[in-house]
Amino acid sequence: MRLYLLTLLFIPVLSYGFEPLNTDDAGTVKKSSNQIEQYFFKTATHGHNTVSSKSSQIITPGEEYFGVSQAQAFPFTYTRGLTENIEASIGASYFATPRGSYSPISNKVIAIKWRFLEAEDGQWALAIKPSLTLPGTGQQQVSGIGLALPNYGVNLIGSHYLGDIEIHVNASYTKSLYNTNYLIATGPPENRTNIIFASVAPVWKVSKSIKLALDTGLETNPPISQQYLSNYALLATIISINDDLDLGLSYMRSAANMGVVFGGTGISASRSDIGFTWRFQ
Known part of the structure; x- marks a missing residue:
């Protein structure tokens, strides 16, 4: 019961665009x-580690991970510009933790942005x-690093550029x-299969x-x-080393409501990211 109540759910936003944010541009x-x-x-859980009755599970958008233990993974995405306004991308995540008798490579995503x-x-x-x-495979689903059926979806993206300020808005269905x-x-035997996501990122x-x-x-x-x-x-934080290389760092907290997210009390989950974006011909 304790593991069930503290299950972490990481649902994909369909892409790894505009790392290290969840919101794409x-x-x-x-x-x-x-x-x-x-x-x-790297993920972590926060709050009570024992609960006597059922409580809401915690969703941390951005990566597809459903496991009960701490996760460490390396998400990778390659993107190619097809025209001046169309790009195609492929991505996957290598899970260092958890590990088992299955491939550590999961979350294989193919996407096109227009x-x-x-x-x-x-x-x-x-x-x-x-x-x-x-x-993924059945064992990957049981371990929580992927789902054993194909998923599909669409993300509608809006961006507003005002000098030194950008505002990006996403609305997606999976x-x-x-x-x-x-x-x-x-987790429970039955899950919702119609997933909506909405976000804004100044x-x-x-x-x-x-x-x-x-x-x-x-x-x-x-x-x-x-x-x-x-x-x-x-x-x-996104640090531009030069015109072609960016270093990104982020920290995210998720919970049943924003009061817990910002207040720090109650059950929540967090994810810390670090990595780079490299553009080349």
Whole structure:
């Protein structure tokens, strides 16, 4: 029961765009150019470690992890600019923890982003990003590092650029299917498969080489027996080493409501990220 109550659920936002944020931006990689995003994340739980009655499970958006133990993984994404406003990406995560008699590589995602509308002065843009998550194995689903059926979804992205301030908004839907012949880690036998996600992320350009971001949002809580939505807040720093290389760091906390997220009391989950984004021809 204790493990069940403290299960961590990491639901994908369909992509690893604009690392280390959860919220993607409407920008695309330049035509015939390439981008690599390589990150490392570590999760943790906070609050009571024993609960006498059922409570809401905790969702931490950004990575697809359903396990009960602490996770450490290396998400990787390669993106190629196909045209001036269309990019294609492939991504996967290598789980260092947990490990078992299954492949540690999971969350294999294929996505295309199309920036279909933008202002002539470049102050705003809209993009749409459909994606497909390839199925994992039954043992990966049982261990909590993936789902054993293909998932698909679409993300609608809006970005507003105001000099040193950017504001990015996401609204996405995912059909989160799973193999009902297997449990999803130690979670309940039935999960919601229609997952919605909404977020907003203001980004401030503090200097020529440093950006700060506050990323907040809400997402569907998969267990049917639990509350419908959960909340998160993320703080991030993006440091531009040069025109082609960025270093990103972030810390995110998620819980049943924003009071717990910002107040620090009650059951919550956190994720710490560090990594880089490299752009090249």
